Amino acid sequence: MHVVFEFGFFTSAPVRTALIIGAVTAMVSAVVGVFVVVRGQSFAGHALTDVATTGGSAAFFFGWSPLLGFIGGGVIGAGAMDLIGVERERRRDLATGIVLGTALGLAALFLYLDTTKGATTGATQQLLFGSIFTVDPSTVPLVLGLSTLALAIVVMINRPLLLSSLSAELTRARGINVRGVGVLFMIAMAVSVGLSSIAVGSILSTALLIGPAAASVRLTKSLRASLIVAGVLGVATTWLGILFAYDSFYWVPSSQGLPVSFFIVSLIFIAYLMSGLPLVRRRFDRPRANSVGASNASTEVLKAVS
Amino acid sequence: MTDVPVLQVDELSVSLSGRQVLDHVTFDVRGGEFTGLIGSNGVGKTTLLRTILGLQRPDSGRVLVSGTPLSPRSRSLGYVPQKIVVDPDVPMRARDFVALGLDAHRYGLTRRSPPQRELVEQILHDVDAERFADHRLGSLSGGEQQRVFIAHALISRPKLLLLDEPLANLDPRSVQEIVALLHRVARGYGVAILLSAHEMNALLPVMDRIVYLTGGRAASGTTDEVIRSDVLSQLYGHHVDVLQLHGRVLVVAEPGQDNQDIPQHPTLTLG
Numbered sequence: 001m002h003v004v005f006e007f008g009f010f011t012s013a014p015v016r017t018a019l020i021i022g023a024v025t026a027m028v029s030a031v032v033g034v035f036v037v038v039r040g041q042s043f044a045g046h047a048l049t050d051v052a053t054t055g056g057s058a059a060f061f062f063g064w065s066p067l068l069g070f071i072g073g074g075v076i077g078a079g080a081m082d083l084i085g086v087e088r089e090r091r092r093d094l095a096t097g098i099v100l101g102t103a104l105g106l107a108a109l110f111l112y113l114d115t116t117k118g119a120t121t122g123a124t125q126q127l128l129f130g131s132i133f134t135v136d137p138s139t140v141p142l143v144l145g146l147s148t149l150a151l152a153i154v155v156m157i158n159r160p161l162l163l164s165s166l167s168a169e170l171t172r173a174r175g176i177n178v179r180g181v182g183v184l185f186m187i188a189m190a191v192s193v194g195l196s197s198i199a200v201g202s203i204l205s206t207a208l209l210i211g212p213a214a215a216s217v218r219l220t221k222s223l224r225a226s227l228i229v230a231g232v233l234g235v236a237t238t239w240l241g242i243l244f245a246y247d248s249f250y251w252v253p254s255s256q257g258l259p260v261s262f263f264i265v266s267l268i269f270i271a272y273l274m275s276g277l278p279l280v281r282r283r284f285d286r287p288r289a290n291s292v293g294a295s296n297a298s299t300e301v302l303k304a305v306s
Numbered sequence: 307m308t309d310v311p312v313l314q315v316d317e318l319s320v321s322l323s324g325r326q327v328l329d330h331v332t333f334d335v336r337g338g339e340f341t342g343l344i345g346s347n348g349v350g351k352t353t354l355l356r357t358i359l360g361l362q363r364p365d366s367g368r369v370l371v372s373g374t375p376l377s378p379r380s381r382s383l384g385y386v387p388q389k390i391v392v393d394p395d396v397p398m399r400a401r402d403f404v405a406l407g408l409d410a411h412r413y414g415l416t417r418r419s420p421p422q423r424e425l426v427e428q429i430l431h432d433v434d435a436e437r438f439a440d441h442r443l444g445s446l447s448g449g450e451q452q453r454v455f456i457a458h459a460l461i462s463r464p465k466l467l468l469l470d471e472p473l474a475n476l477d478p479r480s481v482q483e484i485v486a487l488l489h490r491v492a493r494g495y496g497v498a499i500l501l502s503a504h505e506m507n508a509l510l511p512v513m514d515r516i517v518y519l520t521g522g523r524a525a526s527g528t529t530d531e532v533i534r535s536d537v538l539s540q541l542y543g544h545h546v547d548v549l550q551l552h553g554r555v556l557v558v559a560e561p562g563q564d565n566q567d568i569p570q571h572p573t574l575t576l577g
Contacts, residue, residue, distance in 0.1 A: 156413050163410040169387045173359045174411050217397045226397040
């Protein structure tokens, strides 16, 4: 029987890098994710992960940084979705679907080229499902910089973004550039997806984007509380996932560690399932508004004016 | 109160994808008045409100707010659009949405000051929304949501409040409550109200003036001046009768009239 915190967990350099990158990317994903959930743009968020896959696999093929490939792909995809009309509600799914399909086709090409070029399937595994333990520590400053950028965008536009999520028409009537706000948010989303791609892989970055946020909006009644709960859930599941993956080296006889992303995504799923339990309780607790008093008062007013 | 009307719509013509929707529409709304914009569905009420807000470009004519052309960023107008669908899962309390009325156009982080928070409480009280102020916006009933949307629009103290079919899809009791509420806040806040509806009877006790829209053209004035057989017949371009029945008004076309704006069956009301 071995201890959970296996000797060397905190002194291992790859683990330290993984914990830092995991925490930062989980935090950004959670914050952006809450707005994605509120805006009902989960499908667009998932499409961005597919476009990020294309960018990452292309970058790998040309020998560039996969992180920049993920983000570059995401930003180009966000632009394409805006041009087709992601902001017009009826065309949103259409635009998303078209971009997603095209991107995955290109990703298929580049992933094929990546594997034949290196005669290895490691590239596919790494791009799609991540390899947080192999991240070069020198990319940490870049990750921190890009995270700051994504968070700064969301903080800057948070109120116009929130109002436009509820009613674009009302937002326009207040003189706010709804499309501009939407494009800025798509860029923040693309950066966020690119960042979590290096943690859990491009395909699974949807889980980090949507999962903690979806759980938190079920548990909280205000946006601020949702952001905090989502951030805590994201970081907690990521760190626990890293710990389990590190430990899993000793779990199976083959002495082969299991993928981090498997643990992170499983923990997020468990967190989401658990978030449903208090929700049920709270729904029952919620007292129905009693409007009899107000009705009588209004009738009095009506009588008075007529 | 100055003599300049809070809203002047002057010879306004608007086309949507080549089809003329509004044809030289002219009317005024004076400060603090309750004006009903009445017309059947699809007659151009929403287009008219959108043009007033600067969201739709007119072919010709102009809109003046307090005597000056409306700038796109003007916030002297409050607006309650027809359809705001709020998912029950959106983590936003009614109180939060009202507060957004103060600063939704601001970028970055700002902390709401104590006077601002008091203003939110005050307006929640004024629209009878205190009971559900801490409930999720998406969990509220249609009538409760309307109160919150009205509070959101009122909190920036506009001179004119535009409401697009706020009574549609409400049960009769909620309709009465919302009409009474609007009448009360119009007086209390000194805000003029322009409210569109396809049914005028619920508004008869509170309307100071009416703008009756049909076939792209409008007749305006007090209810007694407009809801008359001769005025409406001229507007429709054929004979209609205006019937008074237990304090309700029915506008009735002769059977066989081929006009889509008016019900064929005499027992249907148009308003």
